[in-house]
Structures are given as structure tokens and as C-alpha cells.
Amino acid sequence: MKSQKYFIFLLILLFAFAMQARAQSHSSTYETQIQEWIDHWTKAFHEGNVDAIMALYSPDVIAYDIVPPLQFIGAQAYRKDYIEFLAQYNGPIDVEVRDLHIFADRDVAFAQGLERFSGTLKSGEKSDLWLRFTSGFRKINGKWLNVHDHVSVPTDFETGKSRLDLKP
């Protein structure tokens, strides 16, 4: 009878450890999953594939983009914004990401970093631009979807100009 009680205690202890280990090992798994999201986005954006881009977003995404208005509410509005942005370029946009940091838990994650967009505009002019980005994610039905984007450059308050010339 004594060994039976000991067995019960051991079983509960094992279960608790298993739950803990699962939670901890998942943290780095989640980060890998967000890295995969970013890789998928980068590929889709480079290809100018708007359907593939928007498949990565939640229908209720709210985006603070580099261009006005203050916010794009919902995937339909943000899709239109993507189409207009991509239409400025002739051919693919190269994306370089640096200083990337990913914070991920079971159901909520965010990533932040600097991204460089380089490509040729419709006018023939070359464009080379460093932006700051922050993206927020939720796991919805087992799949990570972007629920929030924030993309910008800083403002020079003396001139009122956007600092489109900064490099990291």
C-alpha cells in the first residue's frame, strides 16, 4: 500500500514535469514557426504574389503601413494597399532582413527588425529603402496568422520630412 501511494506521487510528478518540458520546448518551436512565416512572406512579396501574401494574414488584420492613412483595417483594405505598393515597381523587389528579433509563446508572438526593399520603379529609377517593421501574430486554428503590421521610417521634425535615406 505504501509503494502504491509512492507510485501515485511519482506519476503526478512525472506528468507535471512533462507539461513543463512541453511548454519550454515549444517556445523555440514557436520562434521557428514565426521565422517560417517571415520566409513565406519574403518569398511571396519578392514574387509579387498578392494571394500568397494575403494567405498569411488574419481577416481582421490592422496595419500601420509606410503610406497613409493612419491604419488599414481588415485584410481587404490591406490587400488593396499591397497591390498599389507592388504596382510602383517594375519586376521583383529584393528583401533583406536584419536585426530580427522574435518573441513567441503558445498563441501570441511578435517579430521586429529592419528590412531593405530594393528594386526598379516603373519610371526606371532604382529604389533602395531601409524600413523598420513590427509584426504581431496569433495562432488561429493551429496556424500562425499575422494580425498586425507596423512599417515606418522616422520623421525629421525640423523639416517635416520622412527620413527615407537612413541606413543601419
Place this chain on the structure above:
Amino acid sequence: MKSQKYFIFLLILLFAFAMQARAQSHSSTYETQIQEWIDHWTKAFHEGNVDAIMALYSPDVIAYDIVPPLQFIGAQAYRKDYIEFLAQYNGPIDVEVRDLHIFADRDVAFAQGLERFSGTLKSGEKSDLWLRFTSGFRKINGKWLNVHDHVSVPTDFETGKSRLDLKP
């Protein structure tokens, strides 16, 4: 002996349910905690209390602020940025937050919204500004700390100007 096995099974089941219930009830608790963080920040910012502001940040915070450079790395750099921003104003800055969304899990959270800063500049001129903000949080030693801020207005690419005049 049969009832003993049944008891063990029941005990494990109860434990599993307890873990699950704990995880779910915490989700809204975490959101409340992030709301409290925002309330503390708003109060400290309104009072121009830099020590109280910086107590809310992680030492390794990375901030993409409204002003250059592209990024402020670490609390010391960001503190200096806060001091310079607050020094532009004469008296307190009123903060209004709207369209706030909070996403929070056990150890990772982020919040996004629009914020209005209104106050009087050192020159005597009134300033009234709507910004977009995104903040990322991690729970460190049981306390939510901000590890990332992103604050901006959109860019008008035709004029190169920052759109400091937008209202939600």
C-alpha cells in the same frame, strides 16, 4: 485494487483539467496586466517622470521611435530619447489612446493603437499629434516589461513629407 486504479486515473484527469483551466483564465488576466502597464506608462509620461517611464522597460529594449535614428538599442539610449522628447514641451503632455488592441499569452504580449499627444511646446506653440504605436512585452521574473516600441506616422512619397496632420 480496482478502485485504487480508478482513483489514480481521476487524479491525473483532474490535474490535466486544472492545468488547462489555468492557462485559459490567465489569457484575460494577461490582457488586464498589459492594460495596467499602459495606464502606468500614460501617467508617468503625462508627469514627465523619466525614472517611472524607464522602470517599465527591459534593459535590452529596442525602440523604433518617431524621431531618428532607425533604432534605439538599449534602455540607456531610449531614456536619452525620452528626455529629449519631453524637453520640447512646456508642462504636461496629454495622452489619448484609441483603437487599442491587446494580444497576450503567458510570457509574450503586444499592444497596438493610436495615440494623441497634445501639449504646449517651449516656443509657446500648441502641438497636437496623432501617432500609431505598437509595443511588445515579455514577462521577466513575473513582471511584464516592454522589450520593443514602434511609434510613427505615415510617409507621403510624393512630397517626402511625414503626415503629421492625420486624424483617425
